[in-house]
Amino acid sequence: MSKPLWSGVKAWARDLKRDVVALWIAARDRRTPLLAKLLAASVAAYALSPIYFIPDFIPVLGYLDDLLIVPLGILLTIRLVPPALMAEFRIAAEARAGRPVSRAAAAVVVALWLAGLAAVAVWLWPAKTG
DSSP, X not given: OOHHHHHHHHHHHHHHHHHHHXXXXXXXXXXXXXXXXXXXXXXXXXXXXXXXXXXXXXXXXXXXXXXXXXXXXXXXXXXXXXXXXXXXHHHHHHHOSSOOOOHXXXXXXXXXXXXXXXXXXXXXXXXXXX
């Protein structure tokens, strides 16, 4: 990979990280429209969660969310937030030292995984015949 291309990819990734934090801020701001707020909360919670719906160890699909689903969710949500507010949220995101932690989002993802495992167990468990 050439140096200019690599530096462009690094800048894009840095902007994406900043925008995730900006969306996390947008989801908590009362001035954000309701649909944008709901999508911003969902996208930010998923992107910031240490637990994914599709784990990275699953070939191809594991990285699909990182490379496609999360960036597209971010782009869609940014379009729903008024530009002046998004600029304000981006400035606030750059001022933050670290990335926010969402324990509630992690709990939701864990609950969904457990529910999915329980559904698979019920489906695989042999039915008793009487």
